[in-house]
Amino acid sequence: MIHITNAIRFNQSFDDFTINSQNRYRTFGFEDDAVPKKILERIGIKEFKDELLTTEESIELKQHIENKIKELLSTRVSEPDVRTKISFLGQIIGLNGSPFGKNDQDNRINSLYSAYKICEECLEENKPVYLSISEH
Amino acid sequence: MYEDGLKYFLNAKKYGKIDGTVSTWIKADIYTDYGGQSINLDQFWKARDAGMSIEQAAFSTFAGKQAKKFGLTKVRSNIKSNFIEREIVQINFLK
Numbered sequence: 362m363i364h365i366t367n368a369i370r371f372n373q374s375f376d377d378f379t380i381n382s383q384n385r386y387r388t389f390g391f392e393d394d395a396v397p398k399k400i401l402e403r404i405g406i407k408e409f410k411d412e413l414l415t416t417e418e419s420i421e422l423k424q425h426i427e428n429k430i431k432e433l434l435s436t437r438v439s440e441p442d443v444r445t446k447i448s449f450l451g452q453i454i455g456l457n458g459s460p461f462g463k464n465d466q467d468n469r470i471n472s473l474y475s476a477y478k479i480c481e482e483c484l485e486e487n488k489p490v491y492l493s494i495s496e497h
Numbered sequence: 498m499y500e501d502g503l504k505y506f507l508n509a510k511k512y513g514k515i516d517g518t519v520s521t522w523i524k525a526d527i528y529t530d531y532g533g534q535s536i537n538l539d540q541f542w543k544a545r546d547a548g549m550s551i552e553q554a555a556f557s558t559f560a561g562k563q564a565k566k567f568g569l570t571k572v573r574s575n576i577k578s579n580f581i582e583r584e585i586v587q588i589n590f591l592k
Contacts, residue, residue, distance in 0.1 A: 362576075362577055375551070375574070375575050375581075376550050376551050379545075379551065379581040379582075380545055380546075382583050385582070388575075388576075388577040388579075389577055390577055393577075443525075443526065444523065444525050444527060445523055445524075445525050445585075446526075458521070459521070468578075472577075475580075475582075497575065497576075
């Protein structure tokens, strides 16, 4: 599993990490293609914890995720029963990731958006994005 | 109503063996009349901030109490489809 975080994640338990409201994280499987292969190849080991991305890599990661969100948004239909809203590239988009939603991709968009916001926050605050790969 | 729904899905043969549930608690406009967020989300974070673990906090919610009543005694919170964030909690109650 791939972890994208805005703070060091693996020096503490998951319970401790999540209780701090400043800590943000998002996890993906390799099949999600959420992280550019170039970044994973640079790190180059099977499992690693809390690898700092360079600013260039953080920008690249953010752009990669942005492109994925754009692709998923391009095939959405109008959603009358909005459950949650995201503000993406100047647009407010209403999502419904529940089984009653009209767009199967809404949960995936929400996950990617969460990672996108982590990259954005870290770049704006000039702090590193952390990447980890763990078995679970 | 929640109890009826849970009972139905856990016992309806056409759905096969049910291992658990997905609980999603969010902040959203649909909860405007309830303070802007799911009551379960509110209960979860109040419990966490009072020092409970994720599992203890999950079972302290209304949905968690119902889940436990129907034999869903474990909480899963760390797979990729789970969220433990202030604005969204998505966890599984499992047998």
